Amino acid sequence: MLKKYPKTGELVIPGEKLSPLEVFMPGENVYVEDGFIYAAKIGNVLQDLKKRKVWVYSRTDKPALLKPGEIVLGQVTQIKDKSLTVKIFAKLKPKKTLFKTPFTGEIYIANAKREFLETMSQAFTVGDIIKCKVSKVTGYLIALDTKDPDLGIVYSRCTKCYIPLKAVTIKRKQILQCPKCKIIYPNKKVARDYGKIILH
C-alpha cells in the first residue's frame, strides 16, 4: 500500500507526500497536514519500520542554529553586574562552523564560574573571547554557561598594553599575565586551552 510513496533512501524535496499518518509517525524535517506526512526539507527519506516512523535525513547542516549542549565561541560585548552579553560567532562542537551573522548570548553570574563571584567584571573583560556551552535556546535568546574548567576565556588582552595575555601556571592554577607589563589577572575565568584555539 506504500507503493506510491517514496521509499527509504529516495531523495525528496519539500512538499512531497511521504505517507498517510496512520502508517507512520512523523519524525524530523517533515510536517503533517490533512492526515498525511510531507517532506519539509530536501533530503533522503528514512522509514523506520520498527518504530513506524518516517523522516527526512537533511542533506545540509543548514540552517546553522544553536542547540543546548553545543560548544561555541563568542566575544564579550557588554558586562553588567550579574550578567554579560556575548556575540557568538562560531560553533566548536559538534562541528566547527563559522556563523555568517553572529548570535547574541547571555551568561548569568551563577553560570559563569564554580567559585563565588561578586560581579562579572572580576572574571571577564569586554573583548575577551570565550568558549561556552549553550544551555538554553528560546528564539534568539541564548543562555550560555562557562562553569566547566574546559570553558571560559581563550583569548584576552591586557587592559593597559592591548597585547594578548599569556597563561601562566601558578600553584597548579592557570592565571593570565601580560608579557609586557607583567600585571596578573588572578580572577579571570580561564579555559583549559587558553591561547590554543585555531579556527582553521
Place this chain on the structure above:
Amino acid sequence: MNEEMSYMLEKKPEKLFRDDGKRLSGRDLFELRPIKMKVGILENADGSAFIEWGKNKIIVAVYGPREIHPKHMAIPTQARLRCRYNMAAFSTSERKKPGPDRRSIELSKVIREALVPALLLEKFPKTVIDVFIEVLESEGGTRVASITAASLALADSGLPMKDLVTAVAAGKIDGKIVLDLDSAEDMYGEADLPIAIMPRRKEITLIQMDGKMTPQELRLALGKAIEACQQIYEMQKRALLERYKI
C-alpha cells in the same frame, strides 16, 4: 504611462503576432521562453539560485534565520520574512537609476506575500529570513522568475517548507490569451496576469492583473498558467536534485 516605468520601454511593434499566427518571438500562444535554473551558486549566502528565463537573468540569495535588528521588528511566534527586489542599473534598455523605487518596493512586497505561505516560519521565532533578489537583466516577467528562483534559494538554505512556489504570467495580446509575456507583449498587450502557486497543493499565492479581460478569458488564462506551473515545477525539481544528488 507610469513615469518610472520609462526605463523599461521597448520600441512599439506594429502588431504582436506574425502572419503565420506565431508571436513575434516565434512562440506559440502557450509556449514558454527557454528556462534554465541553477541552485547553490553563491558562497556567502545560506541559500542561492540563478534563473535565466528568456533574457531575464536573476540571482537570489537567502540569509538566515538570523538575528533581527532593530529587535522590536521581531515577531514573538515566528520568523519574519523580508524580501528585497532590486534591479541592476544595466538590467534594462535604458539605464535604471540605482536604488529602490515605488515599483521595486511593491514587487518586494508581493513577492514576499507569494513566498510566505510555503514557509514554516513558526520554527524560528524572533528571527529574520532575508531574501535578496537581484535582477541582472530583464525582459518582462521578472517577478514570476524571481519567485520561482527565490523558492529554490529558500529550499537550498535548508529552511523547512510546505512546498515550493512556482510562478508564471499569463496575459492577453492582440485579443488572444497567451502565456509568459516578454517586455513588448507586457507593454503593448491588453492584459498581464502574473500568478504563483504551490504546485503540489495547487494553492495560489500570487495573483495580480493589469489590463482588461473578460471573466471567461481570465478563467482560461488562469487555467493555462497553472498548467504551465507544473512544467516549471518539474524544472525546479530537477535543479534541486541536481544540486543535492550524491
Place this chain on the structure above:
Amino acid sequence: MSGIAATLQKVYIRNLAEKNKRIDGRKLNQYRNLEITPNFISKAEGSAMVQLGKTKVLVGVKLDLGEPFKDTPDKGVLITNAELVPLASPEFEPGPPDENSVELARFVDRGIRESEAINLSKLVVKEGETVWIVFIDIHVLDHDGNLIDASAYGAITALLTAKMPKAVINEEKIEVIDEWAPLPIERVPIPVTVGKIGDKLLIDPNLEEENVLDAKICITFEEEGNICAIQKVMGLFTEREIEEAISLAEKKSKKIREEILEITKGGDE
C-alpha cells in the same frame, strides 16, 4: 567571516606569512584563479562577469546621450557607480552607497580616467550640447575579498567589448542609428591590490586575509608602465614597502593585462 573570528585568525595567518605561506595555499605573489566572461548582459552595451577565486562581480556599461560638463564641452562623460548589494555578503546592508562602495567606484573610475583609457573627445555628438555618457555600473554578487581588482577588471573588459551606436545630427535633431562601433578605448589600466601582514607583502588578499591585514594598497598601471592611480585603503606602509608593493603590482598587472586583452580580442565584427 566575522570580524571577531579574525582576532583569533590573525596570529595563525601572520605565522603562515612569516613562512611565506597563505591560508589558501597560495604563494605571497600568487593571484587567485581569474575568470572573465564578457558580454554577460545583452541589454548592456558592454558587460563582464568576473570571478576572482570565490569573489564574483558583474560590471555593465550603458551609454546614454546627455549634456557635457560646462568645463569640458568637448568631451564625453564618464560615470562610475558601485553597488554592494546585501545579496553579496552578510555584512552589506541595503541602502544608499556607503563609504566602501563609493571608494570602490571612485578608485576604479580614477584608473580609467587618469590613464585616459577612454578617448572622451570621440564621444562628442554636438560640442557643448550633446555627448555620450558612459555609465560603468559595478554590481558585487559574492564578496570573498579584493573587490577593487575584480571590479576594475570587469570594468575595463566591459569597456573593451562595449558597442556604441552612431549618433548623427539631422536637421538640428539628433538621431541614433543602428550602426555600431567599439568604444574608443586607448589604454588598459590594471590595478593590483597588495596587502601587508607583519612585514610581508602579499597580492590579491582573500576575505579571510583582508580581515586581518595590517595595511592595504591598490596601485593601477597603464601599459606604458606609468602608474595612474594609487589608493592606500588602510593601515601604514614604510617607504621601502611601497617600493616593493609597486614592483610586485607592476609585474602582476602586465600578466593580467595580457589575459584581458586575450579574452577581449576578436570580439569585434
